[in-house]
Amino acid sequence: MLVIKEGDKVTPGQSALLDKLKICPFEYKMHIKNFYDNGNIYAAKVLSITTESILERFTAAAQNVTALSLGSGYITSASAHHVVLNAFKNLAAVSFASGFSFP
Numbered sequence: 653m654l655v656i657k658e659g660d661k662v663t664p665g666q667s668a669l670l671d672k673l674k675i676c677p678f679e680y681k682m683h684i685k686n687f688y689d690n691g692n693i694y695a696a697k698v699l700s701i702t703t704e705s706i707l708e709r710f711t712a713a714a715q716n717v718t719a720l721s722l723g724s725g726y727i728t729s730a731s732a733h734h735v736v737l738n739a740f741k742n743l744a745a746v747s748f749a750s751g752f753s754f755p
Contacts, residue, residue, distance in 0.1 A: 684696040684699070687699070714730060717730050718730040718731050718734065722734060722735075
């Protein structure tokens, strides 16, 4: 049974019937355009943070830390495996060039 269509006005009788049937045909939304925080106004798209964007920024920051560590020669946990891998590559290159083999 169709009580009301979208866009029609709800009469008091229809409202009473919908109330008795525990049906709430109304939906309210707020579309945020800007928001205010500590004296600054920001666009609403600042609030649309996804898991992927957080992971992308974290990965880029971790890569920057690793590059800085390798460039400065200061070993951190982020660059330690790169240093060990480069040392192994150097040992392997010297081993192949000299004809020495590991047992």
